[in-house]
Amino acid sequence: MTADAAALDILLAVLLVFLVWRLLTLSDLFKATILFIVFGLLLSLAWVRLRAPDVALAEAAIGSGVTGALVLDALRRLGAHGAVDEARPLRLNLARLSGGLLVACLGAILLWSVLSLPAGWRGLSAEAMAAMPHSGVTNPVTASLLNFRSHDTLLEIAVLMLAVLGVWTLDAEPKPSAEPAGPILDLLVRILLPLMVVVAGYLLWAGGHAPGGAFQGAAVLAAGGILLHLARPFYLGNHVIIRLVIGFGFAVFLAIGVMLVVGGGRFLEFPSRHAGTLILVVEAAATISIALILLALFVGNVREGAGRDAP
Amino acid sequence: MTTAAWMEALLAAPLAGAVIALISGRRAAALVGVVTAFATAAASIALAFAVSRSGVLRYAVGGWGRPLGIDLYVDGLAAVMVAITGVVGACISVCAAGYFAPKPTHADLPSDKHDRAWLYWPLWLMLWGGMNALYLSADLFNIYVTQELIGLSGIGLIALAGGSAISAALRYLLLALAGSLLYIVGVELLYAGYATLDLQQLRDRIDANPSTFAAAALMTAGLLAKSALFPLHFWLPPAHGHAPVPVSAALSALVIKTGFYLVVRLWLHVLPGLAWAHLATLLGVLGAAAVFWGGVQALMQERLKMMVAYSTVAQVGYLFMLFPVASVPEALPGALLLAASHAAAKAALFMCAGSVLAVYGHDRIRSINGIGTRMPLTAVAFALSGISLIGLPPSGGFAGKWLLISAAFAAGAWWWAAIIVLGGLLSAVYLLRALAFAFLEPPIAGFGRAPWGMEATSLVLAFIAVGLNFAARPLSELLNAGAG
Amino acid sequence: MAVLDWLSMALVGAGTLFFIAGSIGLLRLPDVMTRLHALTKADNVGLGLIVLGLSLQTSGPMEVVRLLLVWALALLTSSCACYLVAHATLQARRETGHDS
Structure with missing residues (x-):
């Protein structure tokens, strides 16, 4: 992989994580929805980088397009009251802390098991x-x-x-x-x-x-x-x-x-x-x-x- | 017909019935549904006979064969689960034909919902088709898809009740999605490690590395959530308690068992190579906790349907006590017999609760006095299925518990046996409490008309639950058919 | 060939500049209308310049047609979107009395 391709991949990965963080913590649900659509588009770029153009097409069309339209429409039907989530921005409490720890453990387990997989894997291709x-x-x-x-x-x-x-x-x-x-x-x-x-x-x-x-x-x-x-x-x-x-x-x-x-x-x-x-x-x-x-x-x-x- | 033909029929018939019911709409959906139900039930029983006669069978869908294609696989275990689903499913369909009939007769189904009651049939047949496909599949990813089918149709079915059932349905949706997510991550890890999704090939290739352990743990966690094992049971009582009666019966009697079946399949048939004694003990301990927690909660319920729903939490616990003693040959037939009799008895109990709702307009346990004289069929069905749930002889519950207790002693672990007996006593307390109100108080002036279809079906199911007392030997033989 | 390459680079570079200007405008300008102005003008011209630049690198006329179609579609949708946003803003102004 060339250096600029690697830079693009890293930029994509960082952006994706940043977007998820923002859309989960924003209290304005309309902005969160727009970020969700942007997230879908960037994710389809990530699929392109993974050389899965079919998945990228489906992600852009369904994951970002149709789903984004659905969420926007749901937001519209909720009216002015629904546009702001009172429970956000998230404050730390015991339940969220334990939930976060659980997710962190899960992430660590996943990382560990992915790293333990054999290199040069071909699957069933x-x-x-x-x-x-x-x-x-x-x-x-x-x-x-x-x-x-x-x-x-x-x-x-x-x-x-x-x-x-x-x-x-x-x-x-x-x-x-x-x-x-x-x-x-x-x-x-x-x-x-x-x-x-x-x-x-x-x-x-x-x-x-x-x-x-x-x-x-x-x-x-x-x-x-x-x-x-x-x-x-x-x-x-x-x-x-x-x-x-x-x-x-x-x-x-x-x-x-x-x-x-x-x-x-x-x-x-x-x-x-x-x-x-x-x-x-x-x-x-x-x-x-x-x-x-x-x-x-x-x-x-x-x-x-x-x-x-x-x- | 051959085993393969019955497998094809069991996959295609309910799915075809579902889409025909969908297209034909309000007018003919029930007819299509009942016909499909009986055809599918007949095929389920035929499959069990075919397997006991000619042994296990592997079937390559599309002709590709593993690992590229998807294989179906039927052995005694799968045939037993399909047969349970078939018999109980047919009874539930008969009950539903009355329940979802065009005229509003049931207090818990609002009248504006009757326009949409026909949607029950496509949803229920899809659910059934999904369960058959799950039991017959030998492919981890295909099993994931069947779980989606089961979960999504279950959610639609719960939502048919409207009102407070919607939030219960949404909670079930979130739970099912979380469970599926955990399961699919595990499947990806296994596929990445072994380049196959086939259960048998995985069994042959598996070795104890971190990724395999992580995959097994994730999949098990997802499946435990779906089978509502304590402490992941929180979603079950509202969902099963608020759904329409035939739906509660199907979810509690049948759908819960799919998660249990997959855990059995996974640990007894795919991953026996991993040293999992600690996990087996953990599953047993969670099962024991479920027996007590579910029992105590059931005792504290005011409504009959909620009591029956909490009883499922407890009954799931018994099933998972299979794992610590699974090395003993009696254990698996015992747990399956328990699963079968719970399926019949629990469906019967939900129908009893439904009949009470129809006649009394409510199901508050304290005010159901006089059922014994007003609704003798329902009272008898309630008592008989209660006998099986408690585990008194003669009943399927008794025979199943007997086998599990023998297995516990054979494994030198008497404490599991003690828990099974104590749990039986606990269920006796809550079931007899409800029965006491039903029999001892004098009758009062009644309200609704008894739904005879539901009453008769609950009685049939209760007799099945009791009759399973004599099923231990054929069941063991079926499980051993062509084993090896 | 080298001349064509240089021309391509110049055109694409100019297009990129328009995009950057549009993005800065989107961030810095005070209200919806002026932001729209910056965004659509910059996007349309910027994309047009990039399409022109890329057209010099194609292997045949069919590819040029495809690139031009992409530009035409983008022009169409962005101008319509611009109108819709402006229309909605005007309505909101009429209802609330100020820019939202």
């Missing part, structure tokens, strides 16, 4: 590279997520679905009085939204051979939806079409897995010849569902009329 020709794609990350460890990804999509179900179980909020944001934002949306759809499609397609894939594409698509929602507020409810689209990605993935069993193979065993196509189908379906899931999380559970859920 050799095995993964050897299996790549049969995976149907050329991007090893996509091969891992959608073929080698597709079972994990299937369940992860279910977890995302559960998040929306969880939001639906909560009491619906009355519709906030939102006015359209004006002609400039409308114009921005009109230009950006088609671009974002194209970018999402590109990311989905690129996932097969380059950094990208369903999660990243879906995050961009959801960001487009959020932008639209900010310009012209709309509400989703849990209408049958919404439920269908939310369940679609998981249903397609599971159905393909089961059909492969019916066809005489094992669960989720993509035949090498069709693996590329099947992965693209699964990813396309998942992109649509995940995008709507993320958007539904942002839009939240809003009551249309009095005492009833959205139709």
Whole structure:
């Protein structure tokens, strides 16, 4: 590693720790939220430095973008009272001191065990590279997520679905009085939204051979939806079409897995010849569902009329 | 059908049911849910028979095989846990079909919540699918994902009750996230050290170095928090006490056991190479503390559901007394039998509490007089499941405790046996206190109509808890099926 | 080639200077409007200069187009964001009577 690369890494690491400290101790929650978004962006830079561009994309889009928008929106709904956390800045007391000591011990244990690991570690990359020709794609990350460890990804999509179900179980909020944001934002949306759809499609397609894939594409698509929602507020409810689209990605993935069993193979065993196509189908379906899931999380559970859920 | 086919069915059926229930919505969700529940329960029992007939099986999902892919693995232990989940899960589904029916009949489910009651079905089937996937998985990271599935669906299910259940659900969310974080850090360390996530391969490669100890400690701490072992039980009573009845039953009877199962898997099957006698003693001591603390707290509760919830804190304690005596062959079947009978008895007790809530409109222990004459089915179910929880013969609780006590004597550690007996006495005190109010006082003019579905299901579960008295031998045989 | 490299460096350096000026302005100027002024002007021109500088280093016209697109998008979003912030500030001023 060259000296300037090392300097960049050290600067990043110091900045990340500093940001976390600031955002945990600031009493102004709005400022803390902005720092959280900045933290997400710097963290995605750190992923780039670790040569994990797929993770960096996901971090920037979901960790910083969509999550940041969610936190900002939550802050807005809390109103003026919620913007300042009375319990901050943190004063030292016995509980915090013992908590801090516990975390320090944990950190020490982690440091110690990481330092005791063997040098020159390769993990399973050799095995993964050897299996790549049969995976149907050329991007090893996509091969891992959608073929080698597709079972994990299937369940992860279910977890995302559960998040929306969880939001639906909560009491619906009355519709906030939102006015359209004006002609400039409308114009921005009109230009950006088609671009974002194209970018999402590109990311989905690129996932097969380059950094990208369903999660990243879906995050961009959801960001487009959020932008639209900010310009012209709309509400989703849990209408049958919404439920269908939310369940679609998981249903397609599971159905393909089961059909492969019916066809005489094992669960989720993509035949090498069709693996590329099947992965693209699964990813396309998942992109649509995940995008709507993320958007539904942002839009939240809003009551249309009095005492009833959205139709 | 073969073992592999039953495993595929157990993974896919509840998940498919969940997504179909989600899409079909209010009108058909319950129907889809009950059908899926019975199919899954049948597959669970079939899997147990298949394993006892043809032994353990390893199944490479996606055909890649470890260490690159994810393997499923079923042995006697996994088959027993899946079967417990299947049988109790089917009973809970029957109870839920009545409880979450369109008409508001239950005091603890506000009427404006009935619009959303159907969400129970996708959430519950996801929870079930997650538990099956957890028991059948042989991959540490895959197990992490299944825990997320279980945790998140559990939170949604608790939140269905609304009101004060929301804060309990959020506390459970934070706890589950903290536990998962500890677990996943441990998994990363093991993967970094041994370049595999497969349980069997880890067992073969493990050696006693600092990173392995740290990983084992972190994972165990996370799992203990999820299985609510004293002193990490604080989140359990509010969550289980405020959730809707079928949800309390599922969480207390089944979900808690996933953490216990993983600790067993980890220490008995993956890390037996580490010298862990001190940790085993610590787990036993925490278990003993849980038995007493949970018992005393249960005794002090005013509400029936909260008493039943604190009783779970105590019952979890017995399970962890397995570890100090785990070298004795009777110990594991004993603990599993205890887990099975607790699952049945605890689900039954929560349903009894639910029936009382429905009829009386409250569950204050002091004012439930006359249950014995007004609701004989519920009273009998309460008494029978109480017998199993206390550990009186004949019951699954008795047979399980008997095996654990024999194991304690065989290991030359009589004090564990003494704690088990004393804990039984303590649970007798709090359960009989509630029963005394139910039987001895004269009946008063009643209020609600008895939910017959819930009453009948609780009785069935109570009979199962008692009948497990005779399950010790088949259970031991299943555990030894194809072992080696 | 060397001339191109020098030109690139000069352009990128000038762009960086604009960024620095914008950042100092953001920190030192008294209220929202003047800060916005410093920030957006500096960002747009600074980024434009950097894009120009980098365009001299590309291997083909497609890359130049991509760089220009990045600049165009940044221009679009930053000017819209500028408008939105200014609009919100004006509204806040009208409501509270002073700059917030």
